[in-house]
Amino acid sequence: MTPYSWHRPPFYPPPFFHRSLVNTQYVKKIIFIKPDVSPQESYYDLRMCGIRKLKYLKGLHAFIGNVPVHLRTDFQTHPVIFSVEEDIEVKIHVPIKGKIFSKPQVIPWGIKRIHADLAWPVTQGKGVRVAILDTGIAFDHPDLRPNVKGGINLLNRLLPPYDHNGHGTHVAGIVGAVNNRIGVVGAAPEVDLYAVKAFNKDGTAKLSDIIKGIDWCINNKINIINMSFGFNEPSSTFQEAVRRAHQAGIVMIAASGNKGTRGRLEYPAQFPETIAVTSINKEDKISDFSTIGPNVDLAAPGEKITSTWTNNSYRELSGTSMAVAHVTGVAALILSKYRLSSEELRHFLRQSAEPIKASSYAQGAGVVNASVLARAAVE
Structure with missing residues (x-):
């Protein structure tokens, strides 16, 4: 018996415990x-409480199970x-969504705008997961x-995490498409990418699968998680x-x-532990679709972004999902060169950001900027 058990007050299962559970309905x-x-x-x-199909998440010290x-x-x-x-x-x-196309390699405008190409002689994200x-x-x-x-x-452990929607592939290309003479180049072209598939081909997921994904990331020593999704209502378990x-x-x-609203960001961007990102266009203006608020940390390119797509093709998309991927790429460049904690990295990103003609409410500290890495190397 563990020492904790000696001091634990007695707990008695509810009266229904002895009923037959054959026809019981459950909720996850x-x-x-x-x-x-x-x-x-x-x-x-x-x-003992009647909860079934319990799965333990080691990294989070939590369970997911079916409750009567x-x-x-x-x-x-x-x-x-x-x-x-x-x-x-x-x-x-x-x-x-924009058009699908294929062409010789280009450096997309978003990658140039955040000056990722200026940092490549110094770092390309190698070794960052x-x-x-x-x-x-x-x-x-x-x-x-x-x-x-x-x-x-996470939808089917027996199958590989292949993308049948396109969204995850597009995000991955912005973060780390290879510099190989075809298609596009990502912000961190030598980064290690991991596909954590929690969303189905329709772009929906159960919160329990997202939490399983976070648990997998902890257990597999991931450095950065790109979260290009969100919802409006707070969740205590997700926050935990x-x-x-x-x-x-x-x-x-x-x-x-x-949603283009002003005030409260969606979750998980609303949580203080995350780095919240809004979108800008080619004219350095906050995108009309961007949700803005006082918890914004950074802005990044998110309109008419060309990146990788399914069937070995390329597509133009717009959204704050694309903006997040640019910041993730720059974060990978920084962590490849400097050993920083998550809060130190946030400070680095904010301090090096490039302010634009928009309120801090919309842009946070400004547009993410990788050129500081090149300057640091010279200094």
Whole structure:
């Protein structure tokens, strides 16, 4: 018996516990466990409450399981439980789509605008592990194949994390498309990309799968998570997952949202542990679709961005998803050269940002800027 068990007050399962569970209906819930309780002890207690199909997330010290619908909220007061929340549906930030095309290699305007090409003689992101938490990656694309090092399909563990939507592949290309004479070049062309597929081909995901993705990133020592998705309502369990990933040293970069509203950003960009990003166009103006607010950290190119797409092609998209990927690429360039904590990296990005003619409410510290890396090398 663990020392904790000696001091734990007795807990009695609700009266329904002895009923037959053959015809019981269940609802999936996310259950965070208190830090000082062992997973084995928690598993046993949760099973005693009638919760089934429990999956332990080692990196987050949490469970995902099926809770009987008639189970009262009594079990949430159990001494082992930190917080409980029902699973919800999340969507990627649906981009504005442009044409599909193929052509000889170019450096997209967004990569030039953030001056990533000026940093390449100094750093190209080598050795930095970036997770694209999205619809997967078309890892057979010639502009991505050398840099995709692995990943996981959270929708079906028996299948590879291949992208059948295109969104994740587009984001991955902005972050780390290879410099190989074809297509496009990403902000960090030597970065290690990992496809964490939580969203299906329609661009929707269960919050539980996103949390599983964050747990996978902690266990696999990912340095940066690109989060090009969001939702409006706060989630205590999601915030706890983000907080624990932040404590593990992971940098999380998130899209402010594509609703064009002013005030509150979408989640996870609203969480203080993430770096929140809005979009600008070629004229250095905040994009009309960008959600803005006081929690914005940075702005980055997000309109008419050309990047990799499915079927070995390239496509132009617009959205804060694209802006996030530019910041992720610059963050990878910095971490490849300097060993920084997540908060030190945030400070570096904000201090080196280039202000534009927009309120701080819309741009944060300004447009992400990689040229400081080239200047630092000279100095």
